[in-house]
Amino acid sequence: MDPQTARFTERMGQLLEAEGMPRIAGRIFGLLLLQDDARSLDELATALGVSKASVSTNARNLAGQNVVEHVTRPGDRRDYYRVTPNLFSRMMEQRLSRWRRFADAVGEGRRSVPLHHPAVRARLAEYEAAYAYMAGVIGTALGRWEPHRVPRAAARRSAR
Amino acid sequence: MDPQTARFTERMGQLLEAEGMPRIAGRIFGLLLLQDDARSLDELATALGVSKASVSTNARNLAGQNVVEHVTRPGDRRDYYRVTPNLFSRMMEQRLSRWRRFADAVGEGRRSVPLHHPAVRARLAEYEAAYAYMAGVIGTALGRWEPHRVPRAAARRSAR
DNA sequence: CTCAACGTTCAGCCGGTACTGAACGTATCC
DNA sequence: GGATACGTTCAGTACCGGCTGAACGTTGAG
Numbered sequence: 001m002d003p004q005t006a007r008f009t010e011r012m013g014q015l016l017e018a019e020g021m022p023r024i025a026g027r028i029f030g031l032l033l034l035q036d037d038a039r040s041l042d043e044l045a046t047a048l049g050v051s052k053a054s055v056s057t058n059a060r061n062l063a064g065q066n067v068v069e070h071v072t073r074p075g076d077r078r079d080y081y082r083v084t085p086n087l088f089s090r091m092m093e094q095r096l097s098r099w100r101r102f103a104d105a106v107g108e109g110r111r112s113v114p115l116h117h118p119a120v121r122a123r124l125a126e127y128e129a130a131y132a133y134m135a136g137v138i139g140t141a142l143g144r145w146e147p148h149r150v151p152r153a154a155a156r157r158s159a160r
Numbered sequence: 161m162d163p164q165t166a167r168f169t170e171r172m173g174q175l176l177e178a179e180g181m182p183r184i185a186g187r188i189f190g191l192l193l194l195q196d197d198a199r200s201l202d203e204l205a206t207a208l209g210v211s212k213a214s215v216s217t218n219a220r221n222l223a224g225q226n227v228v229e230h231v232t233r234p235g236d237r238r239d240y241y242r243v244t245p246n247l248f249s250r251m252m253e254q255r256l257s258r259w260r261r262f263a264d265a266v267g268e269g270r271r272s273v274p275l276h277h278p279a280v281r282a283r284l285a286e287y288e289a290a291y292a293y294m295a296g297v298i299g300t301a302l303g304r305w306e307p308h309r310v311p312r313a314a315a316r317r318s319a320r
Numbered sequence: 321c322t323c324a325a326c327g328t329t330c331a332g333c334c335g336g337t338a339c340t341g342a343a344c345g346t347a348t349c350c
Numbered sequence: 351g352g353a354t355a356c357g358t359t360c361a362g363t364a365c366c367g368g369c370t371g372a373a374c375g376t377t378g379a380g
Contacts, residue, residue, distance in 0.1 A: 008269040015262055020180050022338055033284070034269070036277035041357070051340050056357060058338095077347065077356055083283075088290040095255070102175055109168040109194070117196035123243075124193070130248035130305060137301040138294070145293055182368060201327070211370050216327060218368095237326060237377065 001047055005034060009048070024050055025058040029067060029083070038071040038080035066090045089142055096135055103131035161207055165194060169208070184210055185218040189227060189243070198231040198240035226250045249302050256295055263291035 012030025013023040027048050032039060041059065045052040059081045062068035067090060071080040084090055110124040172190025173183040187208050192199060201219065205212040219241045222228035227250060231240040244250055270284040 002274060004269075004273040008265070008273050011265050011269075015265060018180055019258075020178060024339075033266075034273060034275065034280055036279045042355095052356095053341075053358075053360095054339055057359095060358095079357070087283075088287055088294075092294065098178075105168070105171050105175060106193075109164075109171075113164040113168050113194060114162060115194065119196045120194055123247075127248055133305055134248075134252065134298070134301060137297065141294060141297040145290060184369075212326095213328075213330095213371075214369055217329090220328090239327070 005031070008034065022058055022061075024048070024054050025062055028055065028058055028081070029062060032068060032081060032083045035082065038069075038082035040078045040080050042078075044081070065094065067094075086146065089146055092138065092142055096138060099131060099135070103128055106131075165191070168194065182218055182221075184208070184214050185222055188215065188218055188241070189222060192228060192241060192243045195242065198229075198242035200238045200240050202238075204241070225254060227254075246306065249306060252298065252302055256298060259291060259295070263288055266291075 009027045009030035012033070013026035016026030016029060017023040027050075028044055031044065031047060039047075041052055041055050044059065045055045048055070059068060059070075059079075063070045063081065066084055067087065068081050069084045071082055073080065106124050106127050110121060110128070115121045115124075169187045169190035172193070173186035176186025176189060177183040187210075188204055191204065191207060199207075201212055201215050204219065205215045208215070219228060219239075220230075223230045223241065226244055227247065228241050229244045231242055233240065266284050266287050270281060270288070275281045275284075
């Protein structure tokens with residue numbers, strides 16, 4: 001593994017760690033981001049110099065979050081992983097759902113907490129409105145971005 | 161502190177903790193979100209049942225991230241804190257800057273890492289383009305949201 | 321000047337959790 | 351059948367970071 005690749009994977013490890021994921025998950029992600037085809041658990045483990053147990057757990061976890069895809073090959077017992085296509089959209093959607101949880105909490109607070117000051121009530125309502133507005137904007141923007149990004153992907157999608 | 165308020169602050173603590181902040185920071189934020197005027201460090205510490213040291217550190221940290229504002233009063237030595245106005249925009253901007261770090265890392269990788277597969281290079285370039293696109297969309301949406309949200313704020317802004 | 325009221329800093333403790341190595345279960349091949 | 355190649359699970363460890371209490375510096379009041 002050349003030093004630039006190592007540097008890149010380490011940086012991804014740090015960045016994803018700052019987002020609340022285990023560092024190894026970030027490294028796996030960073031490494032897969034630079035691979036054109038899927039990699040097996042063993043390849044990942046040896047390339048990153050970590051235990052296969054960690055790779056197994058973290059890769060499965062990443063797959064559960066849709067940032068990585070589990071790939072199997074006929075006549076091959078091994079598990080392969082690659083970054084998901086539409087990675088950016090997936091990450092955006094995931095982020096939106098996180099915000100949604102936040103906006104939901106605010107909404108529930110506004111309804112359940114005894115608020116004596118109208119200003120506070122207005123603040124919470126405003127936050128909810130802002131979230132709804134931005135969610136709409138981001139949603140339509142995502143819809144506009146994807147289609148003319150990769151024509152083949154759009155064709156595949158409409159063929160479903 | 162009534163049970164609903166406690167419930168709300170705890171939930172905020174959990175949510176912000178999931179975003180990578182200390183739980184106490186989330187609790188402070190949640191509590192301030194329900195207050196109409198600024199609160200002192202001691203008020204926060206006793207209300208939350210935590211040490212003043214923690215409140216001091218975390219409140220300052222939150223202020224550094226622009227999610228909370230440091231308020232002082234003439235003839236009063238104490239430090240007060242309240243949630244920032246334009247909270248939503250601040251959080252959006254903060255999130256955008258996080259993404260930017262991510263996009264920067266991808267860009268640097270694309271330039272520095274020896275990439276043998278054109279598909280990988282294209283993937284990285286596409287990610288950068290998607291980020292730039294979304295950053296633009298979100299930026300203009302924020303600009304459109306704020307003005308007709310709080311007219312007085314718009315007036316203040318245009319007076320600069 | 322002395323004392324109280326603040327905020328800040330720091331060493332130490334404590335809790336959580338990421339990571340490992342070994343054991344295990346299962347499938348595939350000989 | 352045994353042996354190998356997989357992935358998974360789990361107990362144990364090591365580490366990291368949050369939180370605390372105590373000590374400290376500073377400001378203001380009496």
